[in-house]
Amino acid sequence: MISKSQIKYIKSLHTKKERLLENRFIAEGIKTVTEIMHEQPGIIKDLFCTDDFYQANEKLITSKKINATHVNSKELSQISLLNAPNDVLAVCNNLPAKNNATDLNNTYSFYLDDIRDPGNLGTIIRICSWFGIKDLFCSEETVELYNPKCIQACMGAFLRVNLHYIELKELIAGEKIKTVYATALKGKNIYSESLNNGLIIIGNEANGIRKETLQLASESLTIPSAVGNTESLNAAIATSIIASEFFRRNL
Amino acid sequence: MISKSQIKYIKSLHTKKERLLENRFIAEGIKTVTEIMHEQPGIIKDLFCTDDFYQANEKLITSKKINATHVNSKELSQISLLNAPNDVLAVCNNLPAKNNATDLNNTYSFYLDDIRDPGNLGTIIRICSWFGIKDLFCSEETVELYNPKCIQACMGAFLRVNLHYIELKELIAGEKIKTVYATALKGKNIYSESLNNGLIIIGNEANGIRKETLQLASESLTIPSAVGNTESLNAAIATSIIASEFFRRNL
Numbered sequence: 467m468i469s470k471s472q473i474k475y476i477k478s479l480h481t482k483k484e485r486l487l488e489n490r491f492i493a494e495g496i497k498t499v500t501e502i503m504h505e506q507p508g509i510i511k512d513l514f515c516t517d518d519f520y521q522a523n524e525k526l527i528t529s530k531k532i533n534a535t536h537v538n539s540k541e542l543s544q545i546s547l548l549n550a551p552n553d554v555l556a557v558c559n560n561l562p563a564k565n566n567a568t569d570l571n572n573t574y575s576f577y578l579d580d581i582r583d584p585g586n587l588g589t590i591i592r593i594c595s596w597f598g599i600k601d602l603f604c605s606e607e608t609v610e611l612y613n614p615k616c617i618q619a620c621m622g623a624f625l626r627v628n629l630h631y632i633e634l635k636e637l638i639a640g641e642k643i644k645t646v647y648a649t650a651l652k653g654k655n656i657y658s659e660s661l662n663n664g665l666i667i668i669g670n671e672a673n674g675i676r677k678e679t680l681q682l683a684s685e686s687l688t689i690p691s692a693v694g695n696t697e698s699l700n701a702a703i704a705t706s707i708i709a710s711e712f713f714r715r716n717l
Numbered sequence: 718m719i720s721k722s723q724i725k726y727i728k729s730l731h732t733k734k735e736r737l738l739e740n741r742f743i744a745e746g747i748k749t750v751t752e753i754m755h756e757q758p759g760i761i762k763d764l765f766c767t768d769d770f771y772q773a774n775e776k777l778i779t780s781k782k783i784n785a786t787h788v789n790s791k792e793l794s795q796i797s798l799l800n801a802p803n804d805v806l807a808v809c810n811n812l813p814a815k816n817n818a819t820d821l822n823n824t825y826s827f828y829l830d831d832i833r834d835p836g837n838l839g840t841i842i843r844i845c846s847w848f849g850i851k852d853l854f855c856s857e858e859t860v861e862l863y864n865p866k867c868i869q870a871c872m873g874a875f876l877r878v879n880l881h882y883i884e885l886k887e888l889i890a891g892e893k894i895k896t897v898y899a900t901a902l903k904g905k906n907i908y909s910e911s912l913n914n915g916l917i918i919i920g921n922e923a924n925g926i927r928k929e930t931l932q933l934a935s936e937s938l939t940i941p942s943a944v945g946n947t948e949s950l951n952a953a954i955a956t957s958i959i960a961s962e963f964f965r966r967n968l
Contacts, residue, residue: 598943692849707961
């Protein structure tokens with residue numbers, strides 16, 4: 467049974483403003499919440515779940531001392547952001563901030579320049595997790611990690627990739643990165659030319675890479691197309707193709 | 718000025734049922750509609766646009782004899798499916814059906830087995846267009862091409878990729894395809910092993926490839942991960958990585 471004040475509190479976390487004030491976020495669905503319970507149970511403040519979910523996960527909930535409240539599907543739909551709520555919702559504390567442990571002269575990563583779509587950000591985090599990219603860098607205007615649509619799209623991968631919101635200028639100054647690639651229509655062919663470790667900039671969905679970011683790039687990278695330049699690729703798709711190629715070269 | 722009956726008709730096309738009955742669909746936004754005007758103006762039944770759009774495209778509208786109605790932003794938001802309507806909406810007749818012109822023993826393509834997310838389908842069509850894949854095959858339960866979210870995600874690429882809704886059994890029998898790959902956790906490493914032309918099956922977002930489809934596959938393909946098997950890739954991301962690798966091999 468969930469209380470009215472709990473419902474009110476959870477609903478307040480549907481907004482970015484409250485999430486920032488509270489340093490908390492909402493994670494939903496069996497897959498995402500189960501991963502949090504396994505990998506970072508300490509961040510779960512409250513769990514709201516159906517009897518079915520509780521029974522299936524009782525051992526884990528008990529052993530990790532997770533504070534669980536039983537809800538029925540009507541109550542769950544009151545607090546959920548999903549069209550089809552999926553058995554469980556967790557109120558979580560933000561992940562602890564981590565320092566960047568990646569040496570960008572010895573490996574590669576991405577710099578997201580104002581990615582706005584939370585689904586794209588979540589998908590890119592999932593791609594990084596798949597290819598073993600541990601640190602991902604975002605401009606300060608890039609969409610918030612804790613946006614519920616981003617958390618949803620991550621499928622738990624946000625637990626394994628550290629996000630750093632930092633302006634490129636600052637990052638480069640601190641890390642002394644030798645190679646910073648801009649993705650562009652004209653640049654090094656990713657399939658046929660040599661690739662260095664470093665940072666690859668991915669631009670905003672509508673406007674591409676900002677001027678001030680672009681001038682910090684040392685080289686350009688291109689994904690060749692079979693056709694002309696009328697085509698474009700979604701930001702997450704471009705990231706996956708580039709990550710795949712860097713990964714292949716390092717095998 | 719748009720009439721009440723026009724508004725009613727356009728809104729009816731927001732539903733799949735009416736789209737199927739009418740063989741019509743809605744395309745929105747400057748990029749998508751401009752591409753239709755250039756590449757397939759004949760399918761546009763009616764165009765509803767702001768004065769700004771009209772002025773910017775008057776030559777094209779006149780030369781292609783497109784039936785255009787001026788609307789203000791309030792009227793546009795009444796007929797639009799977008800949160801932020803973008804200057805133009807077109808009611809279009811479905812694209813003419815095309816025969817499969819692709820010889821799947823001489824090139825490669827994908828078979829989508831019950832992809833349900835219209836954004837994923839649109840993104841996959843955009844990937845196919847980028848890599849020059851002209852024919853894309855979908856199971857009959859795969860989401861409708863003309864779903865507005867799919868058309869939106871295509872960014873016009875649906876004009877350059879022919880979709881064929883056909884069960885795999887039927888397709889294979891007709892085309893005599895030698896190699897049909899299933900994407901799977903254990904299979905040929907896409908980076909290091911030889912790849913044949915043929916068809917690559919991409920499974921449903923939640924349930925993967927259906928049993929009856931899987932048993933028609935001749936081989937399995939795997940995208941290696943840097944980490945264990947806890948990770949998964951979004952269907953469109955998996956498609957892009959595989960398409961990229963096939964494209965690279967054929968350069």
